[in-house]
Amino acid sequence: xxxxxxxxxxxxxxxxxxxxxxxxxxxxxxxxxxxxxxxxxxxxxxxxxxxxxxxxxxxxxxxxxxxxxxxxxxxxxxxxxxxxxxxxxxxxxxxxxxxxxxxxxxxxxxxxxxxxxxxxxxxxxxxxxxxxxxxxxxxxxxxxxxxxxxxxxxxxxxxxxxxxxxxxxxxxxxxxxxxxxxxxxxxxxxxxxxxxxxxxxxxxxxxxxx
Numbered sequence: 001x002x003x004x005x006x007x008x009x010x011x012x013x014x015x016x017x018x019x020x021x022x023x024x025x026x027x028x029x030x031x032x033x034x035x036x037x038x039x040x041x042x043x044x045x046x047x048x049x050x051x052x053x054x055x056x057x058x059x060x061x062x063x064x065x066x067x068x069x070x071x072x073x074x075x076x077x078x079x080x081x082x083x084x085x086x087x088x089x090x091x092x093x094x095x096x097x098x099x100x101x102x103x104x105x106x107x108x109x110x111x112x113x114x115x116x117x118x119x120x121x122x123x124x125x126x127x128x129x130x131x132x133x134x135x136x137x138x139x140x141x142x143x144x145x146x147x148x149x150x151x152x153x154x155x156x157x158x159x160x161x162x163x164x165x166x167x168x169x170x171x172x173x174x175x176x177x178x179x180x181x182x183x184x185x186x187x188x189x190x191x192x193x194x195x196x197x198x199x200x201x202x203x204x205x206x207x208x209x210x
Contacts, residue, residue, distance in 0.1 A: 014029075015113060015114050016033075017113075017116075018050060019151075020115070020116055020154050020155050021149065021150050021152050021154055022151045022152025022156065023152070023156060024155055033092065034092070035089050036089060036092065038085035039082065039085050041082045041085070042085040042086040042089055046089075046098065047158065047161075047164060048062055048065065049098075049108040050108060050117060051117070051167045052107065053107065053110065053115045053118050055107060056105040058104055059076075059079050059105070060075075063078070063079050066078070066079070066082065086099060087099065096113070098112075098113060117154070119145075120150060121174065123143070123145040124142075124143065124146040124174050124175070124178050127143035127145075127178065128143075128177060130142060131143075131184075136185050136188060136189075139185065143181055144182065146175075147175075147178055147179075147182060150171075150178070153172065154171045155167075183195065
């Protein structure tokens with residue numbers, strides 16, 4: 001029997017993990033933490049940054065979404081205040097800056113925050129591409145990883161926000177593709193046990209309350 005390796009402090013991720021499928025929740029080293037949002041606008045800005053986590057976005061886009069029809073100077077002041085409140089919201093268990101800035105562009109702090117949406121997209125797209133190349137074995141691994149991440153609708157607590165709803169619909173459509181490809185793989189492999197468990201799991205996810 002080999003030696004049990006001790007876990008070094010350096011091996012433990014110092015990042016926050018953000019889960020959005022089935023509801024917004026935030027974890028540090030696997031333990032859920034509560035965020036005391038300084039304002040509802042700060043929380044919404046954080047949600048928008050989660051959606052656009054893989055890109056820099058000019059602040060004017062968020063100003064237009066958060067304060068439609070607002071004048072330029074007022075919108076700029078509102079954004080600065082909300083950005084400050086968002087940062088202040090993350091001064092609890094572990095102080096981090098949740099937002100990176102580059103000139104007038106912003107994005108989620110990818111160095112300190114892992115987002116399940118980003119991982120889901122990457123795994124789903126990788127699996128679909130592998131299927132198109134005929135590599136079903138490798139595709140199965142990526143698609144199953146994507147399926148494991150999709151534990152419910154994206155941010156269901158925001159049912160009437162247009163920006164979030166559009167992202168929810170896009171992610172649900174991508175998840176439907178994941179389901180179709182996984183079903184095809186299981187049928188091709190004759191893995192009836194996996195197919196049955198897969199159908200049961202998706203049925204449970206579909207009927208779970210938001």
